[in-house]
Amino acid sequence: MTATHRDAPTAAGSGANATDRFKSDKTTQGAGTPPERVNLLAREVLSAVHETIRRHKVTYEEYNALKAWLIDVGETGEWPLFLDVWVEHVVEDVATEHRQGSRGTIEGPYYVPGAPEQGARGSVPTRADEPGTPLVWTGQVTSTDGPALAGAKIELWHADADGLYSQFAPGIPEWNLRATFTTDAEGRFEIHTIRPAPYQIPTDGACGKLIAAAGWHPWRPAHLHVKVSAPGHELLTAQLYFPGDEHNDDDIASAVKPELILEPKPADDGETVSYGFALDPVRN
Template structure:
């Protein structure tokens, strides 16, 4: 490459960066100018052909077409599988506070799911019965009363209700509240590992790069309580085979739990109405004060 061509390329970057100089919002100006610098640096590094660049544009176009307002957000899936979601999570939770670790939100959350009673069963499809219970506490150990735990997981076929229209509305989803001692209890089924959707551009990307699409078994939580920061996290089955190769890089050791076998006549089985053997997982969440 001639010196003149290189200088022209660098001058183009400077020109585009300067075009945002009058952006009134300082943070937006910083974001846009940094984005231009990094994108131009990437292009100069890899020197894509025009055909390759058009393939990238079509990939992003197809990603947008796979998104909807209800249950499918392919751009979140793309962010997850590139590790960007977890990097953003890490940057926003850099300082140890004693609160429960966060992880990715995921693309299949649905607002407005049913309010459920303490210990209510949220599973309307087959699976191994399970009780997930524990407490929600402030980082100083104080019980958090009336915290809302918005919970969701896949069925045994590896799909979420809403994503899988054959499942009943609200299956394996619900909003639970803590009692006066900060306790919560959820009757459900043991979660299973499952592949993220591969019928769109993210799936094509994973296939082309030799990566598997599997996530380890987990239960999603979004926990809200007055005077506390919202917690978005998972609980992972500590025996899952994909813990060390999660397709979205979301596993943290502190979020692993054991699903222990219990007989129907176990004290918890009698208390929560299990008719046969079940699994028990116990976990205490800690919330940061806002």
């Protein structure tokens, strides 16, 4: 299983794109954090680092290797990749532990807002010769309070058959395999796309050095990304996975949950799958 491509993105290129996107969308979100909260979190993180050093008798050689690696992460712009792969899944668990509706998981570094609107039933933008197995996905968006949610938004994005994302890899049209759908009066939708491929996160930069040094693998299982939203309800961010993928059990990003694994069925031209969402109302 490979995800190679003659125009495969570099870690530095993907990192720069992800960093620019984060700066434009999210850098002000934590601006109101009070000093006492910053003090608490910073001290506990540093205390955990200090305890690791003491417990494992970290040497100066190891300390300097870490220092060099942290500098490398910054210079290659890979902080979004590092944090989204190894940290975000825990933040997501904590942030959504109160929810009664559908499970979510990490956003990852490749979301782009403003994808083209396709209505309640439509196809994601693709190239004329887009490779991959056709996939028709139907479902309904409801509230955990019961009613179907008309006009709910489903933002969908995913990798192509080479494991590459538009706007983060060269040579791919801007909105390829990215679209927004709006549910009908009964909260239903029908999406035509292709089944994505598993892929490796970029390994030619600092994150790849960590993976190699630790003896890990860089694979993510095939998945569809979604953001599902409706007025008066909490935003749901999720990834949907496919059964039988060898990396569902050891995803490098630790983002797979049993509730997020689809059950596709064969069709005359590809596959069909039914999967819906229940959104939690915003509670005051």
